[in-house]
Amino acid sequence: MGTTTTPLEHDPALAPAAPLLEMSGISKRYLGVQALDRASLRVNRGEIHALLGGNGAGKSTLLNVLSGTVKPDEGTIELDGEPVSVEHPREAHRLGIVTIHQELSTLPDLTVLENILLGNESALGARGGVLVNRRQVAARVAPLAAEFGITRAELWRPVAEFGALKKRAIEIVKALAAGPKILILDEPTSGLEEHEKTLLFDHMRGLQHRGVALIWVTHHLDELFGLADVATVMRDGRTMATVRVESVSQRELVSHMFGGEAAELLAAPAAHRRSGDDGRQAGPRLRVTNVSRPGVLRDVSFDLYPGEVLGIAGLAGAGRTELVRVLMGLDKASSGHIAIDGKVRKLNHPRKAYRAGLAMVPEDRKQMAVLTDFSVAETISISRLRAVCVAGLLSGRRERTMARSFVQQLGIKTPSSREKVRNLSGGNQQKAIIARCLNTKPSILIFDEPTQGIDVHAKAEVHRLVRELVDGGTSVILIASEFSELISLSDRVIILNRGSLVGEVDDIGRRVTEDGIEAVKDRIIDRASRASK
Amino acid sequence: MSTAGARLSRVLGIEGLPIVTALVAVSAYFALTVPAFVDGEAMRYYLNEEVPVFIITAGMALVIIAGGIDLSVGAVLGLSAGTSLLASMHGADTVVAVLVGVGTGAAFGLLNGLVIVKLKLNDFIVTLGTLNVAAGLLVVLTDHVQITGTQDAGYLAIANTSVLTVTSALLVAGIIVAGLQFVLVKSAFGRMVRAVGGGTAPALVAGIDAGRVKVWAYVISGTLAGVGGVLLASRLNSVQPGMAGGYELSAIAAAVLGGVSLAGGRGAIWQAAAGCLLLATLKQGFRLMGVDPLVFSIIIGVCILVGVIVDRSVFRLAVSLGSSARSQAALPPVQEGRIS
């Protein structure tokens, strides 16, 4: 084991004379947080270099230094052996460093084409005159865009009209169109669908063959194998190790990332699954009957029982998010009704949904979940302010005590409960949002892509949490684009296809043990992707 | 990083410190250089004069923190003064006259809130519209002429009673600022205001009735404009068309100077009030120094700029002291403060 943890510098095979990129001694401090502590990174030409680490390890910060959006306190960057300074993203572009950022950074009011064009003018040959010939550019971009499901007509539409997934695809197309020397992908697959992921990976390989270096941040360790050549692991702002992927196991990577025994870290509770009809005699906790919403949902009906994890499967755009938005009262159903514990409820506002015992961890964290300028404690308490009131007045002490217990319980990494949530790393933000929902003591908790962007450790914790919750009698609705995750957590899965309910797979636990996970997965994918009549 | 540096950084990072420091420094400067500045009566007078702006600044700060803007407050204040005084002149009971004025303000606040929230119209333009409506109604109500003279001594006493060396109007203003600040930090409503101001979407997802919170913020702002109007009418015992026009800009400037972010979600009522006090103090100080009014607005403009620049530099300093080697502001790379 000792050999695999040996840092790059000691492995002659990994240290050719002149790496393409060498970052060394990079430090960056924020108020109260040492985000980077003399971190280093060394990347060769034509290499897919994975950058790994727990949430808040400093991956994004390090890459932001490279892409010119964050100025380091100290440290040097060398490209082709020449020291460079990247003061502005523009310079990064000029040096051929292109980034797909972790947080979506599309420009909503610009068209898809303009988004792709902006900053890529020379690569797309639009430099000619002052006036941009958009049609020419469109013709040039279209084939690549089409690969990622963007039609020609869509190139002319403002990005604001599209969902998160498409925005991600736009960013990928934009980056690929730039013809980069170094491509940085900071969790590019979050929210992507299986086949789009595959497509992206193919492109990554293609770029690699053309000698482009790729730096790739991911929390899906299983994706690394067969794709990445080298992995650098970060922890607490420091570079812990650089290893060859082929000579390392997931388990070892995890222990680099978190220090300690991977087995312990990832120990999932024995999955106690419900099978058949336990708990059903009490009747459904939630009954959704013929819910429709024009253009989005058609006659969706299903039940949710106490202590059950109900997975909703579907391809992107199948209407999963829309369905839970209707449940939460964020959108209005045009027909149908929703009953909770046998009583029909008019859930026309999230406030009512919360009152009825629902809570939701939304899909788009930045847009829909993180409250600007709210501290961790304030975020956790906001949905249930009554609990932190003394004589009708908010009590900061009570609030922080409560917050601290959640911080501990969920392992939220934050300097204090007074820290602003937006300063936390993505995964820790997600945990804070989950804590906010848990704090309302919901009887039905909806997770829309709950493990998006969170590290393996946290993911294991979220999974554990879900199990604990259902064991405690809470019902969970789970949306996860990753079908293996969905299957491993759900007791039952319903399948949406273009707004209609097209199938249900119950008693997943039994089926998985009997037929194997792949078979179940195939069955669900088949239903989910079949074109409806 | 030295702990002393860290401590200093923490102190410098305290919210509201810059505005208080500025207020203290400016007051001290005037107190030392302009003898008339410390004259109790002069001070009472200028503070009293500032009461209406002071009150609407509090409401304005609340609306801005809730992510809105209310341009109508000045005109609504004037109109409320008019309705209230007219009611009193026509023999309405003191309480009724007060209620008429405050009610006028509340009604406009409700109108603003409902139109903005229910019809989803742009807040800036809607309140600009109601500004014109209120100002126009005051002209109609007064028929172009200054109205004056209620016989109700009780009504006149509202703003002019002396309570422990300060006037009742000032006292009311102080109570309003303190009360609203208390509401902002200690009540669930206040917390929701901050949440909604930070962003409607996450607030909704967190189960907050963002629409209602916003409507209430406008209602409070309108109501306070009504209160300000009654106090003004009671103090002056007369109302004229065009009264209180332009107060809204002073209120916004004061709020922003006090650190309330126009992007919403951030700031405090007391800081906005301190901003208001700072502007008033500058005005009074320069007035007492006999500064040529022609350069007056130039000086005030420069003071505002210098104030904000110093504020930012202090913040930067705080950040850099907290950082290890090279100073590096944690300010976002791009200013995103905009009118929301």
Place this chain on the structure above:
Amino acid sequence: MNRASTPSHAAGEALRRRVLADPSIGILSLLAIASIVMSIVEPTFATEGNVTNIVNTMMTVSFLAIGMTVVLIAGGLDLSVGAVMGLCAGVAANLLTQGLSMPVAFAGALAVGAGIGLANGLLITKLGIPDFIATLAMMGIAGGVLLYWTAGVPILGYMNQTYYYIGGLTRIAGPITFPMILVVVIAVAVGLLLGRTRFGMMFYAVGSSPTGALHAGVRVDRVKIAAYVVSGLMAAVAGIHIAGRTTTVPPLIGNGYEITAIAAAVIGGASLTGGKGHVFGALVGALTLTMTRNIINLTGVESSWQAVVTGLVLILAVAANQAWTVLRARSRTKALAKGSAATSPPLASRTSRVHHPSPTPDDGVGSDAPAAERRPETIA
């Protein structure tokens, strides 16, 4: 389907969509209706004389609104335009009275406008002062400088034959005046800049999402500064024009014009949250405000009620834009609902859904950006 994928069709479609998606269509239809009603009720309304009056009167606001629109698109706000207009009018007039030639005098005014715009931009981007405060302070400073400089006395005696043309008081041919030509030239130039150039795209990018623009390598600060410079220049143009129109420059000449300019820009579809707006809208906004006043005067609304009517028109104007956006979105949702029921391929149905960047339940919250742009189906 096949046709939809030919580029020229796509571009044509894009144009059609853009035009239809434009909220100022809403207010334009309202103006059209008002014009028809007015020409029936008040025969003098539709006369050539009245129409030229309206057009000539809207020029000052048009110049300012174009500049304001650029600033709003870039996510800023400029409260100083009125005062800067006054100051530049003063500079131009004063330099002329000093005996300088017109090009020199106008260059002086433009330099002052651009300089103040530059100062605004630097204060906002480099020193991080909120735009509202920086430009409010600049409004006080520019207004104060003119007042101090003139000591309250209007500047006179600078008019000459050419200036009568520039002020639009002497016509060039038929009803055409120089400012009309100038406004068209500027509108086309700025329109092209915004809509067709890389640089113009950056304004929208910066206003749309400063972080996103930064990531795309845009030098956000410079773009913002450029926007304020454009606004300062337009204020100077407005100042040069108004000095010619009023033939004297009283020191308070620019008072209140900033709000008018913002109102015009917003009525024309610009958003105070940035990223939206266009020059054509600015002109529509200026026309709306000017026509309102004209109609008030022609119909003889009692002067006491004029402010009330103006206020209601403002609200009506944004409501009309909003209604247009909502109607359009609704019709699109309906079409989509039908489409998905029919035999559209999975990909098409997936991508053509209307997505909502923010949730707004039925009692939702309005905000700066016309909310219907985000959530079309909620106004019931």
Place this chain on the structure above:
Amino acid sequence: TAGGGSAAAGGGGGSAGSLSYDDAIKKVVAGREIKVGFTPPVLSENFTQIEHAAWHKMYEYEQRFGCRWVWERQAPVGDFNAVQGTLGIVQSWVSRKFDAIAVCTGANFATVQALYQDASDKGVKIYQFNQPAELYPPEELRTVTNVGYDNRWQSGYLAGTYIAEKLGGSGNILQIWGPSGSDWTRGRKIGFDKALAENPGIKVVGEADGGYVRDKGFAAAQDLLTKNKDVDAIYGENEEMALGASQAIDQAGLKHWDGEDGILTIGADGLVSGYDQISAGKLTATVDIGGVDQGQNLIEAIFATAVLGETVTQIINNPTQVVDKTNVDWHRAYTKWALDVPKKYGD
């Protein structure tokens, strides 16, 4: 015709001046300093003329009697609505123990009287100038004196009768008012309406809000002229708006009043810029509200009361006159003389 029985004014009346008289006054003055605050409601040409006229008198007294003037001018900054600013300005001068404060304000009557009362209780003398004091019961005035003119008869009525007279008692007129509904407007309207009542042949066919500024007055007049083809005269409540109306006449290709025919335009203020337009035939007439006399009489009144301890009448009205082509030259010359000051005060 300078306002009532001031000894100093009387003394000044004799052009030679009696040396012994001046010496006697000098003894009283004893080189003392007189602190005067001067606050107009807004900075404008009109008030600049008044202020400059005051400086003439101050300079004269300085030379003759050896008094030293400390002059401070402050005005509420902003538009016509910033009237409440006056209160703070006056109060600050009261705290600084000025000898005399000269006020013209749009702030409301009752409030300023309370303030004046407070000032005089503290020994600070208050004078109003250019203020429509005629609209209020004289016993409620808390000033030493009011130097001005009667807006009703000396402005509104004059303008109205001038129009009626020139039009031969019948014709259609337009009115362009300011938005404020200030006391000046009120007073002028009373007088103008009286003139209309006396001349039933004059019909008001349109009125609009011209915002007291030229471009808005211009646009308003244009609109009104579009609608009403048959207009004989336009009344602008202030001169700027009347000048805007005159431009609208040019734009509409209509004819200015030539003594018999065309559209008559009349404003009120008496500004040099207006006189120039009268000479040029663009503006028919204006009411000279006697700004120069007001400025001089103000100083006379201050000197007589604050220095010599005399009393003056409560209302000192100055002569006003409708100025048209026939008499514009001497009015302009008089005003220009006032503007050309021998010494500036207050810098």
